[in-house]
Amino acid sequence: MLPEAGAGRGGRRGGWGTDAGWSVLLALVVLGPLLLGRGYWLFGDMVFVPRQPWKDAWLGLDGSLPRAVPMDALVSVATLVVPGWLVQKALLLGALVLGGVGAGRFVAGAPAYARLAAITLFVWNPWTHAHLAMGQWAILAGYLLLPWVATAATRVRTDPRAGWPGLVVVLVASAVCSPSSGLVAVATALVLGAARRPRWQPAALLATGVVANLPWLLPTLVASTSRVGVDGVFAAFAARAESSLGVLASLWSLGGTWKTSVVPAERGSVVVVALAGLLTCVALLGLRSRPRPAGTRRLGLLAACALLVAALPTLPGGDGLLEALGERVPALAVLRDSHRYLAPAALLLLPGVAGAATWAGSRVREGREAMWAVVALLAVAPVLLLPSLAWGGLGTFERTTYPADWDRVAAVLEADLDTRATTRATTRTVVLPWAGSYRGFAWNDGRAVLDPAPRLLPGDVVVDDRLVVDGLVVPSEDPAVRDVAAALEGGDPGRTAAALRRLGVRFVLVEKGMPSGTVPTGDVVVDGPALRLVDLGAPGADPRDGAGGTARAVVLAGGGLTASLLLVSLALILRRGSEGRHIDDRRCESLGGDPA
Amino acid sequence: MNFIISAVVGGLVAAATFVAGVQAFQGADQKPVSETKLYAYSDQ
Numbered sequence: 001m002l003p004e005a006g007a008g009r010g011g012r013r014g015g016w017g018t019d020a021g022w023s024v025l026l027a028l029v030v031l032g033p034l035l036l037g038r039g040y041w042l043f044g045d046m047v048f049v050p051r052q053p054w055k056d057a058w059l060g061l062d063g064s065l066p067r068a069v070p071m072d073a074l075v076s077v078a079t080l081v082v083p084g085w086l087v088q089k090a091l092l093l094g095a096l097v098l099g100g101v102g103a104g105r106f107v108a109g110a111p112a113y114a115r116l117a118a119i120t121l122f123v124w125n126p127w128t129h130a131h132l133a134m135g136q137w138a139i140l141a142g143y144l145l146l147p148w149v150a151t152a153a154t155r156v157r158t159d160p161r162a163g164w165p166g167l168v169v170v171l172v173a174s175a176v177c178s179p180s181s182g183l184v185a186v187a188t189a190l191v192l193g194a195a196r197r198p199r200w201q202p203a204a205l206l207a208t209g210v211v212a213n214l215p216w217l218l219p220t221l222v223a224s225t226s227r228v229g230v231d232g233v234f235a236a237f238a239a240r241a242e243s244s245l246g247v248l249a250s251l252w253s254l255g256g257t258w259k260t261s262v263v264p265a266e267r268g269s270v271v272v273v274a275l276a277g278l279l280t281c282v283a284l285l286g287l288r289s290r291p292r293p294a295g296t297r298r299l300g301l302l303a304a305c306a307l308l309v310a311a312l313p314t315l316p317g318g319d320g321l322l323e324a325l326g327e328r329v330p331a332l333a334v335l336r337d338s339h340r341y342l343a344p345a346a347l348l349l350l351p352g353v354a355g356a357a358t359w360a361g362s363r364v365r366e367g368r369e370a371m372w373a374v375v376a377l378l379a380v381a382p383v384l385l386l387p388s389l390a391w392g393g394l395g396t397f398e399r400t401t402y403p404a405d406w407d408r409v410a411a412v413l414e415a416d417l418d419t420r421a422t423t424r425a426t427t428r429t430v431v432l433p434w435a436g437s438y439r440g441f442a443w444n445d446g447r448a449v450l451d452p453a454p455r456l457l458p459g460d461v462v463v464d465d466r467l468v469v470d471g472l473v474v475p476s477e478d479p480a481v482r483d484v485a486a487a488l489e490g491g492d493p494g495r496t497a498a499a500l501r502r503l504g505v506r507f508v509l510v511e512k513g514m515p516s517g518t519v520p521t522g523d524v525v526v527d528g529p530a531l532r533l534v535d536l537g538a539p540g541a542d543p544r545d546g547a548g549g550t551a552r553a554v555v556l557a558g559g560g561l562t563a564s565l566l567l568v569s570l571a572l573i574l575r576r577g578s579e580g581r582h583i584d585d586r587r588c589e590s591l592g593g594d595p596a
Numbered sequence: 597m598n599f600i601i602s603a604v605v606g607g608l609v610a611a612a613t614f615v616a617g618v619q620a621f622q623g624a625d626q627k628p629v630s631e632t633k634l635y636a637y638s639d640q
Contacts, residue, residue, distance in 0.1 A: 265623025266616035275612055370601035377605050384612040387620040394620060 015104065018112045019119060023100025026123050027093050030132075033392035034092065039399030040085050041092075041392070042449045044135025044262075048088040049456040050402065052076040053414075059559060060219025061552050062460075065477050070215045070559070071138050071176055072455070085401075092137060099123055099144025106147040106347070107293075107354040114357035117378040118350040121283070122147065124382040126242075126255030126267060126276070127342060129389045133262035135449070142181020143343045145174050149185045150347050153193030154295055156205070160195075162576065164208075165569035167193065171212035172566045179220075180340050182213040188344050191302045192295060211565055214558035222551035230326035233336045236469040238313035242267040245274060247314045251307060253277045254346060257339050258469075264388030276385050282378070283349040286356030293351035303348035309335065310342035353378060400444045405528035406456055409509060412525055412533060413458050416506065427459035428539065429507040430500060432516040434464045434488050442513045443530060453509060462505070493521040497536045504541045508534040 034041050040048050058073035060066040078087045103122035104115040123144075131140040148170045156163035167189060175182030186209030194202040210217070239256035241247040242263050250256030253276035255267055266272045287296050312318040326332040335341065360374040388394055416427045431453045438448045454461040462484050467474040476482055480503075487499035497520035500508070507525075510516050510532040519534060526533035 264620060266619040269615050269619055271611060271615045272619070275608070368597050368601065370598040370605070373602060373605040377609060381608075381612070384609065385616055387617055388623070 015108065015112055015115060016101070019101045019104030019115055020097065022116050022119050023097045023104070023123065026100055026120065027096035029390050030096060030124075031089075031092055031392065032390075033395065033397065034399060035089055037399060038085050039401050040088055041135075041397050042400055042444050042452070043397060043447045044133065045450050046088075046135030046137050047450045047452045047455055048075070048079075048084045049452050050079070050084045050407075052079045052084065052455050053410075053458040054080075055458070057454075060216065060223070060555055063223060063548070063551065064480075065223045066179075066216050066219040068138060068178070069219055071178070074176065091141070095137070095141040095144045096123060099141075099147065102144065102147035102151070103350055106151055106350050110351075110354040110358055111361060113361060113375050113379060114354040117357040117375070118354040120379055120382050121279070121349055121353050122346055124386060124389055125346065126250075126253060126257075126264075126386060127339075127346065129264060129386060130255070130257035130259065130262055130339070132389070133264075133393060134257075134259055136178075138177045139181055139340060142174050142177035142184065143346075145170055145177065145181070145185065146188060146343060146347055147350065149174060149188050150192050150299075153189040153191075153205075156189075156193045156201075157195045160201070163193075165572040165576075167205075168208060168212065168565055168569035169573070171209055172562060175213040175215060175562075179213070179216050179334060180337070182209075182216065183334065184341060184343055185209070186213065187305070188302060188347070191305070192298050208565075211562055214562045218555045218558040222554060230323055230330070230333050230336070232323070232472050233333065233469075233474055234313045234322040234326070234338070235319040236472045236474075237337045237339075238319060239310055239339050239342075243270045243273040245270055245277075248311065249273050249277055251310055251342060253280055254342060256310070256342075258337065264386065264393075266386065266388060272385055275381075279353075279378075279381050279385070280349065282356050283352030286352040286354065286359065287348075289355035289359045293355065296348075296351065299348040299351070303345040306342050306345040310338050310345075313338050398445060402452070402456070403443050403528070403530040405526065405531040406452075408526050408528065409531055409533050410457050413507065417458050427507065428503075428505045429453070429457060429459055429461050429509055430484055430488075430505050431461060431463045432508060432510045432519065433514050434485065434517060435515075436468055437463045437465045439511060440514065441511070441530070451511070453511075457509070461509075488518070491518055493518055496520040497522055501536050501538075502540045504539045506536060506539050508536060510534065 028035065042048075052072070052075055054076050056062040057064060057066075058069065058076050060069040075084075075087060075091075082090075100119045100123045103119045107115055107118045110118070127143065128140060131137075131143070149167075152163060152167040152170050156167050171182070171185050171189060174185030186206070189209060190202065190205055193205055237258045239247050239251055240258055240260050240263075242250045242255050242260075247256055250267070250273060253273060255263070255273070255276070257263060287293065287300075313322060322332065322335065357375050357378045360371050360378065364371040364375075383390070392398070413427055413429060420427065431451060437451050439451050440446045440448055451463045454463060462481060464485065465476050465478065465481055476485070483503050484500065484505070487503060488496060490496045490499060496518060500520055508520050508522065510519055512530055512532065519532075520536060522534040522536040524532060525535045
């Protein structure tokens with residue numbers, strides 16, 4: 001919350017209902033088709049399954065490179081209680097509403113109509129569309145937490161005693177969403193929250209950020225992966241121009257994703273991109289409105305850095321520079337999808353568009369009643385300029401359900417795991433086709449979706465996780481995947497089966513409807529319209545069963561530290577809330593009123 | 597003054613609605629993550 005933002009109509013505490021109502025309305029318009037019944041949205045990286053069995057991998061305890069740690073752990077636990085389709089709806093709806101309310105609270109001192117303009121711009125823009133269309137729901141959720149991070153960080157600077165617990169909670173929540181979300185949240189907190197006094201405060205902010213991110217950071221450091229490649233990846237994932245106005249015009253209006261196949265048709269229009277850029281300019285002009293929002297310079301610095309990171313691979317020599325740096329510091333590979341890091345730039349636009357709407361509202365007088373139309377235009381302009389975000393991508397995201405074959409395969413693998421319970425060995429299953437990890441199931445209308453097998457099936461499920469972008473093959477970072485790939489290259493079904501058994505593979509799952517190549521010889525234990533499960537026989541070696549003892553202890557200790565910090569912070573917030581209510585009650589009683 | 601403001605706002609709304617709306621509905625047949633990009637998962 002910007003410090004001076006509480007002075008306007010409504011004050012700091014007022015307007016929650018308005019912000020929440022508008023946020024719910026926007027979320028319903030975006031998610032409409034998903035919410036109308038059972039079933040899943042399955043596209044891109046968005047994979048939810050009916051029940052996600054618990055695995056060590058969800059906490060990064062299996063020694064593999066963490067992908068969605070610890071979000072997968074939370075989703076897994078949630079699906080033990082409620083069906084996955086309900087978890088998906090709750091998470092998407094909750095994230096969008098929380099993000100909208102956060103945007104409203106970030107400009108809490110502004111009039112209601114100005115807050116609505118800020119909420120719309122934050123929830124409804126090309127960045128959110130791109131990441132929803134790519135199925136990157138957790139990264140989208142991390143973005144939607146940013147106003148809360150900014151509010152908490154600003155509070156730490158202005159009210160250190162009261163601000164820290166809230167900041168810890170939002171930093172941990174951001175880190176849970178995705179590593180990049182966690183990093184962006186820490187950067188946001190540092191830029192907006194760092195103070196000169198006390199001197200240790202910036203170091204404490206950084207340390208808090210590091211502890212918040214330990215759940216994914218430690219598994220990354222102890223993972224038994226091969227080298228993370230950076231050859232050509234920065235150029236492959238660089239932002240793209242959507243229209244003939246160029247890439248900078250796209251980035252200026254929060255667009256420009258590298259994945260041009262998800263860019264909505266209207267963003268290809270010069271007129272639309274120009275008008276969206278004009279909206280950004282209006283928001284920047286709105287920052288000059290009175291009273292000027294506090295923290296604008298810090299927000300400007302944050303936005304400039306975000307724009308620079310997003311644009312760097314597109315600038316002459318930018319991708320080469322990043323690649324050269326990435327060769328020396330492999331951790332820089334986290335910046336390869338640079339468009340993600342444009343997200344904090346949206347924060348600068350919130351007080352800006354709210355300021356512009358407030359200015360327009362203040363100019364309403366007799367003979368100029370039409371200024372209300374300007375206010376209304378600011379509140380709905382993002383929707384008019386991006387209709388494709390409405391109603392599930394205008395109906396392109398349709399709900400689907402898993403065929404019964406998946407339950408049958410899961411039951412067979414579960415039974416095999418039970419027989420191995422005494423030896424602590426796991427069941428390893430290889431999934432075919434071995435052609436990348438995205439699938440186009442007929443039952444999902446051919447939409448490309450990340451293979452659901454590793455999340456839906458128990459045991460160690462190995463899929464080809466190479467990524468192909470613009471003809472560039474980003475190799476797998478998992479040595480086990482490389483070993484399986486080498487075994488599958490044989491071509492002869494019998495030899496391939498023997499090679500896989502030596503690697504500890506018991507089952508091969510063939511997902512039908514796509515060219516699967518050579519299927520190893522074995523007993524077919526499930527053969528349905530969607531899936532075939534082949535039993536290769538007893539494996540020659542026990543598959544890996546988690547990381548080494550020390551690595552496991554380190555990861556668990558790190559996660560425990562983060563969880564402890566989170567619990568203490570939540571307890572402090574609850575305690576202060578309770579104390580605040582008691583004080584309010586005493587004040588009310590002293591004035592002769594009814595505390596209730 | 598009301599007339600001028602209304603004309604400007606109306607013009608902007610009409611331009612945005614017409615251009616964005618028409619293109620969006622024409623492009624709605626394309627699946628954002630389409631089968632043709634199945635394995636490559638790229639923009640080619």
